[in-house]
Amino acid sequence: MTEPILEVKNLTTSFSTDEGELIAVDDVSFTIDRGEIFGIVGESGSGKSVTALSILQLIDSTGQIDADEILFDGEDLLSASDEEIRQIRGSKMGMIFQNPSTSLNPVLTVGEQIAEVVRHHGDVDESDSFWREMGRKYVTGTSTQSPSWKRAVSLLEKVGIPAPEERAKDYPHQLSGGMKQRAMIAQALAADPELIIADEPTTALDVTIEAQILAELENLREEFDVSIIFITHDLGVIREICDNVTVMYAGEVMEAGDVRTIIEDPWHPYTQDLIACIPRLSDDREWLTVSEGNVPSLVNKEPGCPYRYRCDYEFGECTTESEKFAGSSANHQVKCHLHDPEHDEQLATMERESGLYDSQSTDSIDGGVSQ
């Protein structure tokens, strides 16, 4: 097997705030293979976005990124200079953001926003010096005959935008939400990246458009042989397109493994709760299950499992840091004392008593995203 495209080892990202140090990402590790779609799932404030932004060092200046290694395509990003990072951003690694309406620049045409990436990173013979770009922006405009513009149009066509020559000349507000997200994808693809980070790319879209965008991303994986990090709070979407998934809570990895294993046999109570929240077609529940409570404050975090405040199985050991326990399949890890072999018996008793999760682990999930 070839070497993985991205290896993140023990990433911790913290921000200094007035109240103290905020640990947004706490000792997170994962590996992404080439051509893989890798999911990161968790609720708001779980640190999934910051994890992604930390890879490209796109966090605020108050943030501090620490890791043993972030190996991208064999190169350690942590020891790379700012200039080297800039060369990787947008070229070998593209990003798609959550809200296409605010993530595209309102005063630049869609075509120009893609074309500038082509000029900056691609192999077109057009200057992208500061003054040439300013001239294009404020004086001449970008010629529709230029190679970068033509490439922008063909990218728009590739991501399924009809009449791409016309749409390229449009400003973002003239496009629908789905079109805008497609344009974002085209922009991320502009320099032929090896990895695309999609940060909640479908959260701001309605379900039918969401399904289209997901299909588009899977399509691109095939066509461009690109790896994708897919960040979402929706396990249904994860099941739809991801190969492997990492479940995050309060900045920590709770459970990781291949998607099928985790959906069918979730170990961590948090993952179980997340799955219980997904509506199913076979539901006869009058109310969907809700996990009570909120993510604990990440400032001055107490040691131990961050989920214990909401966890049905909480017991004495939970206030101490848990190790990661590997599952039967090599590709399944969980960070929960319940899965400490020493506590096997306790787990069995608890599950028998609650009976809550027995049915779900065998049931498949029919809900989530329409196919």
Added chain:
Amino acid sequence: MGLRGYVLKRIAHALLVVYLVTTVLFIGIRSVPGDPAVLILGRDADPAAMQELRESLGLNEPIYVQYVRWMSGIMRGDFGNSLFTNQPVTDTIFGLVEPTISIAIVAMIIAIFIAIPAGIISAVRQYSIEDDIVTFVSFIGLSQPSFFTGILLLLIFAGHFQLLPAFGYNPISEGILPWLSSIILPATAAGISSGAVLMRMVRSSMLDVLNEDYMRTAEAKGLDKNLILFKHGLQNALIPVLTLGGLLFGALLGGTVTLEIVFGINGIGRLVIQSISRRDFPVIQGVVIIIAFVFVMLNLVVDLLYTAINPKIRY
């Protein structure tokens, strides 16, 4: 509707606004205590002479008669004569428009050249030494009345260094250099005040823009810092600045009375004050018509400029 239709509609609106403003003023100014005849002849003058003067100035007639006569004059381009000098109002005003407009334009240019670079620097380097200095200086500019800045400039450049004339206005027809040297000091004084206000706006607007998602997108595309700032940020940041700029320019066009007095320049501002204290009704009315019209037109120009910098706005 198209741009043409929009502009025509706005001009029609402008005329309506100007009409309403002047009508309210026409009635209002006559309700204020103070009789022009008394002011012209003096308090102790012969009542018969006063009556005669009122008669000849047409002040004795009912207000609606005066109003209709005045309006019909305006339709013919006749704004009436000054009660004091008996000069046609149009002549009186047009001689004074040039210095006021000259000062306003030069002051605005100075304000923009101060505000935009300073605002950008202090936004980009928020909380740095540069930001502190710019903020401190701008607060001086904000809190110091422009006539005081004017006096300081006068003392330094006309008094101490004797580089520039201290007094009066040279029309542009006498040459660019004499013209500029006569207005550069008042324009700078006005420009510093307006520039300080504008700079605060550029700073806060730029700070907002720097936090926008699309700026992060530009960063994620690996673009150069300056390019991100000036290609992706600047135009967005200038959208609210334009609104304020239009208002400030309008205020400058209304005349900066204190500066005109400090620099001995006969401009619109001085004329307004003078004619109000004399109850010179036709002149006040004429000036207000001009100022109101310019103000409304300026707003139209600002709205049209929006279409150039904000693609979301199309008429």
